[in-house]
Amino acid sequence: MCADLLPEVLTRDEWGYPVSRRPDGALDVDRSLREHAERAVDMCPLLALTLVR
């Protein structure tokens, strides 16, 4: 679910956990996506995400 809120950065692995969409595994979020990132963190039912400055 959280991955759907930030599809630019995240997808899900086969167990449903969020994982980076990028081949290098990077998780940096562009400032323009910050609100979406915050919502993804709040809504993740697995508490698997944290947003770090």
Place this chain on the structure above:
Amino acid sequence: MTIAPTLVAPPDTRRLFAAPGPSLAQHRETYGDLPVDVDLPDLVEQAGLLGRGGAAFPSARKLRTVASRGNGVVVGNAAEGEPASDKDRTLLTVAPHLVIDGLVLTARAVGARRAYLTTARPEIARQLRTEVRRRRDRLRIEVVEVEDRFVSGEESALVNALNGRPGVPSDRLTRVWERGVDRRPTLVHNVETLAHVALLARFGADWFRSVGTPEEPGTFLATVGGAVSAPGVFEVPYGASLTGLLNAAGAMPARAVLVGGYHGAWVPGSALDSTRMSRTSLAPHGASVGAGVVAVLGRDRCGLVESAGVAAYLADQVAGQCGPCVNGLPRMSDALSRLADGSRDPRLVDEVQRMRRLVVGRGACAHPDGTARFVASTLRVFADEVAVHLGGGCSAAAAR
């Protein structure tokens, strides 16, 4: 800094193991009294001491951070969750007062009035309490037993255990040197690091740096095991040749040697003669000195089979907090085991690699990363053995 006038600094690489016995009297006879008026942060920085718990973090940096925050707590870590390591237990049996001296000096330097010594072994805890009681330090030292699990010695896991919580790692967002035991800045040092502190406080930074390498000064304790006739813990300088260490332990001819422990990497037999126990020499193999574990794989064993056993153990030791690790490590281990057991499905190699890439950086601690590193090294160094297995054979069976 005071040095006992009649005392001679250990002249060679027999430093931590120079004492004839573990009693307080023998300790004082060999090393002299606890020094006073020591500027420990400066001394540790000049000595270039690196942590001996596996991460080789510059000790002066942690020391200064906790000292600057005040109201700190010091923890001497002998949890030694690594099954192939015996150095901390041995050090505490042979020179417990060096460790306690280091703890007292460090606590003084950071203004801590409370310190802990942690171990997973009840008999070591008992012995330590006895030795602590024999001393007259003002520092309050509590000896605490922790669970004997692989991750127990990770610094945040240790702090959690001391705070009365489950002894599993925390996310790295708050580091223990900011907020740790009882929410105080906490300095966690491996017990071997503390023992080195006790010596360099007496004999100085120049003495400390007189052996080892400029980048990794001093000696360290190596646990040598596996296909060796005289397994044990050896004190060697950084930069020592790997074959020298293997010979000291009576090693048999080796297919490969695992360096650094279960989160380490394999050095192939062909590279042993040219490899030294130093960061730069081991880095091309994906290995580092770590906590000094050196495990020899004999020619009668199969690298794939032994590695699958290690991977299975590591999968079993997950803390259970993070999905990618809980799910990924057993999958990776199962695929590796099936390869080791004789399955001829080449897709198993892809499965191992896929899982390996999937778990890295996605846990609260370094357990998945370290396991992935070990598995990557296994597939690289034993690539020929993988091919043999996929062809229906096994080099160990052929060797018998």
